[in-house]
Amino acid sequence: MPTAAYRLPPGPNTPKLLNGLTFLVARNAMVRRLQRRYGDVLTMQMPGFGTMVLVMRPDLVKQVYTAKADVLHGGKNPLGEILGPGSLFSMDEDRHLQERRMLLPPFHGERMRSYEAIIEEEALREMASWPEGVEFASIGSFQTITLRIILRAVFGAEGRELAELERLLPPLTTLGQRLVTIPILRRDWGRRSPGARWKRMHARYRRLADTLVEQHLADPDLGERIDILALMLRAQLEDGGEVDKADLADELLTLLVAGHETTASALAWTVERLRRHPEILRRLEDEARGEENALRLATAEEVLRVRPVINATGRVVMKPFELGEWLVPPGSSIVTGIAPVHHDDRFHARAERFEPDRYVGRKPDTYAWIPFGGGLRRCLGAAFAQFEIDVVLRTLLRSFELQATSEPGERESFRGVAFAPSKGGAAVVRRRPLGQAEPESAALMTALNS
Numbered sequence: 001m002p003t004a005a006y007r008l009p010p011g012p013n014t015p016k017l018l019n020g021l022t023f024l025v026a027r028n029a030m031v032r033r034l035q036r037r038y039g040d041v042l043t044m045q046m047p048g049f050g051t052m053v054l055v056m057r058p059d060l061v062k063q064v065y066t067a068k069a070d071v072l073h074g075g076k077n078p079l080g081e082i083l084g085p086g087s088l089f090s091m092d093e094d095r096h097l098q099e100r101r102m103l104l105p106p107f108h109g110e111r112m113r114s115y116e117a118i119i120e121e122e123a124l125r126e127m128a129s130w131p132e133g134v135e136f137a138s139i140g141s142f143q144t145i146t147l148r149i150i151l152r153a154v155f156g157a158e159g160r161e162l163a164e165l166e167r168l169l170p171p172l173t174t175l176g177q178r179l180v181t182i183p184i185l186r187r188d189w190g191r192r193s194p195g196a197r198w199k200r201m202h203a204r205y206r207r208l209a210d211t212l213v214e215q216h217l218a219d220p221d222l223g224e225r226i227d228i229l230a231l232m233l234r235a236q237l238e239d240g241g242e243v244d245k246a247d248l249a250d251e252l253l254t255l256l257v258a259g260h261e262t263t264a265s266a267l268a269w270t271v272e273r274l275r276r277h278p279e280i281l282r283r284l285e286d287e288a289r290g291e292e293n294a295l296r297l298a299t300a301e302e303v304l305r306v307r308p309v310i311n312a313t314g315r316v317v318m319k320p321f322e323l324g325e326w327l328v329p330p331g332s333s334i335v336t337g338i339a340p341v342h343h344d345d346r347f348h349a350r351a352e353r354f355e356p357d358r359y360v361g362r363k364p365d366t367y368a369w370i371p372f373g374g375g376l377r378r379c380l381g382a383a384f385a386q387f388e389i390d391v392v393l394r395t396l397l398r399s400f401e402l403q404a405t406s407e408p409g410e411r412e413s414f415r416g417v418a419f420a421p422s423k424g425g426a427a428v429v430r431r432r433p434l435g436q437a438e439p440e441s442a443a444l445m446t447a448l449n450s
């Protein structure tokens with residue numbers, strides 16, 4: 001197709017670097033200003049993205065998320081560069097589809113629910129050390145909980161390996177994110193340089209991941225194991241293929257990076273929003289006394305709408321792509337603005353208000369509620385994350401009284417992968433008498449406290 005046929009939406013012609021800098025310091029204000037001036041779809045130059053088309057309207061978001069796999073590839077997700085070729089983030093088209101098909105089942109339905117005991121146990125274990133009556137940043141605890149849940153449910157780790165991975169992975173992923181942001185740091189400039197540290201830490205990670213694979217392969221009960229590594233191994237063995245330890249290690253690390261900080265941040269936002277909406281909190285406490293969870297699920301959906309932890313998703317155009325009245329050329333990037341769509345009164349009544357009831361008994365709109373992105377690359381762990389939030393929040397409500405506050409809401413702060421509340425979801429709690437917790441939880445809590 002001749003270049004002249006391409007039609008890009010209008011947008012500012014300010015230089016790439018300036019756009020990048022403005023974006024870093026005033027992302028929301030910049031996007032709002034551009035949307036007012038150019039409308040719901042606009043083009044701009046962005047460092048790392050080149051020609052970038054920003055989409056902020058559900059009908060256009062739908063076109064992006066329903067495009068074929070050979071027309072739009074996964075975005076230039078910088079994490080893919082350090083996670084390796086065996087990561088879903090690095091795959092497209094057939095290989096991507098095949099990998100997703102293999103990974104999806106345990107993240108849904110009954111298989112997913114088999115992780116409930118692990119989730120509740122990890123929540124109770126961590127919450128046992130919460131102080132009473134003094135403010136603390138809940139996000140640290142939620143990170144510990146979500147990390148241990150992934151290490152047990154996904155990696156199938158226990159004992160020494162669980163403890164070592166728990167120590168190694170937070171600094172490893174933090175360093176990895178830094179290297180992604182500043183690529184020059186990836187070089188090995190000598191023993192103490194970030195590049196050399198990354199190599200050492202990653203080699204240690206590989207040794208631990210390989211040990212886990214070997215332990216799984218030697219386990220006579222591999223067929224009965226419910227962790228996701230076991231499932232991946234069984235799929236590889238059934239295919240008659242060789243077990244590719246490097247690919248397995250890449251994918252496990254991907255699931256950890258994608259699923260740990262995101263879910264922890266969403267939980268911290270839940271605490272932050274609920275402390276400022278005591279009437280919802282009271283109703284949730286009532287609900288948590290029984291087995292219903294309609295309001296709790298709706299609350300999690302509303303938190304992810306008003307405070308999405310990932311603000312945008314990206315795609316790369318591989319073949320000419322029709323977007324509304326525009327024809328976008330290959331090589332461009334398409335970014336869907338999650339936050340702009342979520343915060344727009346045209347798509348959500350009283351969009352700035354926190355009103356979980358809008359989702360009680362009603363599913364959010366597929367293309368106006370997009371905290372997990374959409375289409376072929378929609379978050380693989382979306383259902384798992386929502387289940388995890390539900391069980392952790394239920395455990396919190398049953399074990400503690402969360403104290404309301406009249407302080408202004410916490411601001412957004414970027415933590416490498418996700419946007420989290422700036423004070424880490426500051427919490428003040430009082431422990432409930434054990435009698436109010438479910439009998440099994442009460443027994444576990446007593447054991448953990450003793």
Ligand code: HEM
Pocket residue numbers: 074088089100150254255256258259260262263266309310312313314371372373374375376377378379380381382384385
């Ligand atoms: C509240 C928690 C979470 C949020 C808000 C979230 C959000 C997202 C978003 C926005 C994407 C990009 C989707 C797109 O490009 O259309 C994504 C991708 C992904 N997420 Fe999540 N995520 C969460 C939790 C998890 C969990 C718990 C896991 C797994 C343990 C996970 C695994 C993944 C993977 C593997 C991808 C890449 C999918 C692909 O490229 O095919 N996420 N997530």
